[in-house]
Amino acid sequence: WTDDEAREGFQSSKNEAASSFGDDRIFIEKFVTQPRHIEIQVLADQHGNAVYLHERECSIQRRNQKVIEEAPSPFLDEATRRAMGEQAVALARAVGYTSAGTVEFIVDGERNFYFLEMNTRLQVEHPVTELITGVDLVEQMIRVADGQPLPFAQSDLKITGWAMESRLYAEDPYRGFLPSIGRLTRYRPPSEIAAGPLKDSGNWVNDNEGGDSPTAVRNDTGVYEGGEISMFYDPMIAKLCTWAPTRGDAIKAMRIALDEFEVEGIGHNLPFLSAVMDHPKFVAGEMTTAFIAEEYPAGFEGASLPDTEIARVAAAAAAMHRMAEIRRARISGRLDNHERHVGENWVIFVAGREIPVRIRADREGATVTIDGHDLRVESDWRPGRSLARLSVNGRPLVMKADRIPAGFRLRLRGADLRVHVRRPRAAELVRLMPEKIAPDTSKLLLCPMPGLVVKINVAAGDEVQEGQALATVEAMKMENILRAERKGVVKSVSAEAGQSLKVDDVIMEFE
Template identity: 75%
Template sequence: MFKKILIANRGEIACRVIKTARKMGIATVAIHSDADAQALHVQMADEAVHIGPSPANESYIVIDRVMDAIRRTGAEAVHPGYGFLSENPRFAKALEAEGVAFIGPPVGAIEAMGDKITSKKLAQEAGVNTVPGVMGLIEDAEEAVKISGEIGYPVMIKASAGGGGKGMRIAWNDEEAREGFQSSKNEAASSFGDDRIFIEKFVTQPRHIEIQVLCDNHGNGIYLGERECSIQRRNQKVIEEAPSPFLDEETRRAMGEQAVALAHAVGYASAGTVEFIVDGDRNFYFLEMNTRLQVEHPVTELITGVDLVEQMIRVAAGETLALSQGDITLKGWAMESRLYAEDPYRGFLPSIGRLTRYRPPQEIAAGPLLDTAKWQGEAPAGETAVRNDTGVYEGGEISMYYDPMIAKLCTWAADRGAAIEAMRVALDSFEVEGIGHNLPFLSAVMDHPKFVSGDITTAFIAEEYPDGFNGVDLPGDVLRRIAASTAAMHRVAEIRRTRISGRMDNHERHVGEDWVVSLQGESYPVTVSADREGASVRFGDGATLRVASDWTPGDQLARLDVDGRPLVLKVGKITQGFRIRSRGADLKVNIRTPRQAELAALMPEKLAADTSKMLLCPMPGMIVKVNVAEGDEVQEGQALCTVEAMKMENILRAERKATVAKVNAAPGDSLAVDDVIMEFE
């Protein structure tokens, strides 16, 4: 077994690999750029080597710099994680020439299956159903338009070396095909150093289901069930689960056996993933093979008890798989929510900055994996697990140079409903401040009826949130639970406030029982009667809720019991009440005396500033292109400029017909959120 491995990656996946290596008694080496000098993976590793400036194309994906770090530290093997160099055959060849083990598949398998065009041709030759498309490379935008028209819109424009949603665009017409080709080409060159593009038919309303395979160098191969990855935004997975709520055992077996056969056909050895598109009749079509560890691998680990990183290391060391297909049983259900530094209220645009508060929910289960070996038969009801794979910490900074993922929050339970409920509580318990993030959106999905029923496709987000995410309107019963809870909390805060030494001759000022709680446009007159065990909150219609909690003023997380059911609230103090965040909603909760509420109702509302004649920068980033000039008349939907942030190009378009009065930014300018890019007449 190896004595020392280098992790050629950063962030949460580097930390994940370090955890397993530490468990196996293997020393680890981290590499880092300027921006990552204080990163968590650097702190966790036994050694760390600086490899260059902050941009990935000047550090993490520069093979010579990584090879130099290997030589300097004497690492015997390299785990590439995902992204960066994980599917780069030149890197694998460089390691082979150096006599260093690559903790991944053979070079031939990477070349055969890591390239999307080649992999599709091989799949077709093997008799595997594939999505219609043109596998040849596309030279320019006009050829892309011609081919798209021949295939028939909509089409998917994809980077051959792409992954993680980078270099991918859906085009519904000629104009979008032309724009999408150039943006995909630019993103592919920036992210992967390979700008080759191909086009395929975009299958509407598909499910994205993938099979995890594991093979060794001795001819053995198994599959470890499937993952449902249909909840996606801009082709980037947001929520994954295992198993899929859609597959039956027959389809699962057929997909698994086909995936293993394909892996054997290319001499695959290591962990890998075969991705399929599955239609409503459970017909499945080969999409691509990822010759690396997937971002969403934890959900497979949680339902099988198999440490995939450990298996990758053992295979790379020449060991024979200790597992056979008969050893793999799927127990319980696992969910993964990807926490991104993206502001859902601003069209999910990237957010950067310092994490002024980062408090994940407490992990439940020993070690990085849930131990299922002791179970006999079905997973035990009532058992739950929480796992959080992350590469950040409180006080750390989210950089503009890398992927915006902060963490992968996973829950496990005996069945899907229980796993979803565990995720709801875990998301509500996750405290993140200082940047925009998608926690509210993740919570909203967990409560969405279509998701809860399992009736989902890759079009879920586009169909259910066509105008973007604007927060959640909570139902009346939930509002009442929050109203009762905040009324009881307010009473506690008022008592604390009056206990000031020397005031009122050391006697507490009386705190009233009657209050009016206002939230989400509703007002609830309540009476709060407290005792040692909690408080009874009676509403104006006579209904009463019992609230118990150990919350104290100043705590930013309140865990309450409301009529025997748990409720978790993120709490911020505002004048006459609280800012409450729960289940995807961000609420201003005012708690006033009846007289204060009467007067507040007479106050006029403050109007927001008019920015309708300005194009504001929606994210911190750099202007790549300005499409218009002063005096130009623009039409609704016309491209105005392109902003690049976190390796993604974002085209900003006109919302209505207007004339450009002033352009305040030029290509190469770095802008902050809400900087004025241009003004209109």
């Protein structure tokens, strides 16, 4: 948008290109308004046959890197889809291309489309194409390489259902999506569910039990619990996919799968992915490549749950607390706790609110009364389990649950909540406790991520302006420019180019 941004972007792009590809040339492209990133999957053999396997939309991006993909696109009509597919095939044929490849386009708000590039390889997001077509792209690549002809024609390739892919990145959305490294102390993806083979009618066979519609869950990954995430590779550690007959059902399946995905030990973007799945603009299919910048201009700060969902979480926490108490009473050797059949008054502290509740527990669960309304909570959750699957008045509720003093840390649907369950007298005393004040770091430039210092732009004694570049730190194949938050004078510089830093290491201090 400005000359300064153009100059900085130009130099940063040259640096990244030279580092990644040994070629720092820059190409100038058309500026497209309301851009959507839509790509066409092509497959061509050595006998002159070429087909397109429809499209994927990859408009949810940060730093021009895809975060969420889906197939098909909610934006394209059949005429545009056919035109893009035919041009993608024409391109593949013009260069004599064989194997699987992806032709990427930018599409504007009027469905005009512009060629971006062709990736002559299998893309990260290929599973969503496999899920809607039933075609194993890896198998077809091997067959093409073996000289075999494609076993299908364009007319055989139909779109069946809808598929979503969420990329799980080792990056912290609460810190501007900066890379995070460390050991995976917990890595437990949701259970994978196969959609089954295609029927002759072109519809998926699904023998999964439970739920209103057949769904599939797939997780492609290369990491494991106890493994180390280093600063030397791309931050993507898994790609989670769901499939369902409709886009709405595929989104619902993804919400549940994300809530069940357990990752600890590093910063990760699971909360952000969950928040996107609930965002009205995404649900309506009205996103562009500017989605993150427009919807989270001040950065991602977590999702805010509606009052109805907060009430369900409060009821669940109250029931879980009572279940834990009953279990402790049994383990201690005392007689079965007779109070579990008696109503008890408690106060739930959650999301800045105090919610008085009354709990009546029994062998199957608990009934929690909030504002005169009874919420029946049932679950097989036990203390020590990190994943809680409950139902509240018959509706499922899946949360990641960890014990904290007098309560739980509960994470669901993009929200990270510290929920405390206290007796009324304890609640009165807590209100009198002073708040802990964080140390003042306003005069320090701290390294926001583990990385390598590429450049220090200022020296001690320099006066800097708001927004001025102070230093560049490289991590996980990306350069990150650190800027001044306000006008000031540099007092001292503690880091130098080529130095490796940890999170929150001091780079410089201001007067």
